[in-house]
Amino acid sequence: MSRRQLIELGIPPGYLADQVRRRLWQSPYPGVAVIHAGPLPWPTRARAALVYCGRGAALSHSAAAFRWGLTKKPPRQIDVSVPWERRVAGQRDLRIHLRRTMPDSYGVLPTVHPPETVVDLWGELADADAAITLLCDAARARISLDDVAAAAAGRARLPRRKLLGELLEEVREGVESALERRYRVDVERRHGLPASKLQVRDHVGGRWIRADVVYPRHRLRVELDGTLAHPGGRTAADTWRDNAVLIERDERTLRYRWTHVAATPCRTASQVAAALRRGGWRGTARACRPGCPAG
Template sequence: MPPRTLEIARLAGGQDDVVSRKQLVQLGLPPGYLASQVRRGAWRAIHPGVAVVHSGPVPWRTRARAALLYCGEGAALSHSSAAYHWEVVRKPPRVIEVSLPWPRRAAPQRGLRIHVRRYMPDSYGVLRATHPPETVVDLWARTSDPDDAIALLCDAARARINLDHVARAAAGRLRLPGRALLDELLAEARSGIESPLERRYRRDVERAHALPGSALQVRDVVGGRWIRADVVYAGYGLRVELDGMLAHPGGRTARDTWRDNAVLIERGDRTLRYRWAHVVATPCRTAGQVAAALRLGGWRGNVRSCGGGCVA
């Protein structure tokens, strides 16, 4: 039986089945013990001096643990890896991202991206990761598209990350690309906007054409069941549902949705449904249809042209 088997099992059991050469030496094993286990196929090497104590599949969390052990003291999961750990994103990233406080260094490895940082964000946890609000700010710093940016903040809110804490984390950064946009989007996210499509609707359809202000994400009891509407125009008997999918299963098209909306208006059943094509590609036409439905509910206002070529 290999020496100190119980000690190795205890160590690996608390580290997602990962051990390092340094830890094994501290247990009294020879420096070459880890390499010998890898050579005979009992263990699987992940990074230099770091191995998983079996030869089977290696799940994401085990890879993340191996990255932290390899990078050493002060290392923390960050960016996309921390975002997955904190459930801001649902898909595990292929590359593990780790931050290290300057001036520490670690040699690059396949499947591992290392950020050496003069400002090292706070981190914590059994699987150490940057603090959730700091993680959101890290992702923000490399997000250039406004729709992706608002999606990030909405995902953070759904992961129960306090957006006021995100704002404070951002204020602590000396350099942050798009700081003004972040402040704007944080305000919009706090107002109830839960998706990039909702933001586009409020900005490009509603506000740009002087439509009445709506309430977002309204919960109500209908037929004895709780329902939630994306957009509600209180007092005008109108709800708007926004579908962020580019296409529905079964081949339903944007033209089909538009036709259905027209029928609903004519018959007085005023729940309108829009998709990306309506809000992003034809916001003026969409505003005109919303205005027509609002007038059925008693609105007496005028649609404002948003610029040359506006067809609202």
């Protein structure tokens, strides 16, 4: 509660400070009272930040990302957006964002709308890998990518606007991680390999399985073992799947990790091209630079 709310309830002005001195209450921000002496879980800290920032404030950026499931770990620093005409002094572990146009917010803890949160976070990203990861996380959190695009269109200033549109389309087409996008761009497109299908589901060996990348005409699958789906590397289930596909479908499986795609994309493209040719592809991989082993 705020000091003003306490006074409106008829509590004397100095009562808050007295209770804090006696360690019966806590005051995480000036003029804000937490009326118990126990631990402060993240939602309580977030509520205190909103009370401190006052009317019209809403959780945003990393705080909103946590609220909407874009991140799993509660951020130590709480981000709050505040209407431009108001001024709020910064505090430890509290970051204030003054907004000329406040985005929509809702919830018991008022929080900036999920698509607007994605666009807020977009403006703070350092590279394309982080950008595609954000959009993939948004898709997994069931945030509409069309709503993200609409929120971006409503911003007068937005860095890398064209890249955002391109990456949104990549995610719509099935890209689910930075590793998959790197494979698609650095291995496949840059070396002139045929376009693959992404996230293909099949019924093999009495089970439903899913492949990251499939070249159906050439009986080739590519599994990209990133930390999201394969935190410990190849599993027994992966081995069973690869064997079942080979036996039932006569389809080979190539398996790559981050280093193969990010550090040696040319060598990886050369290997994929060789496997495609064994499957009947009559094309030729294209060298992406002088000395590229794929060409």
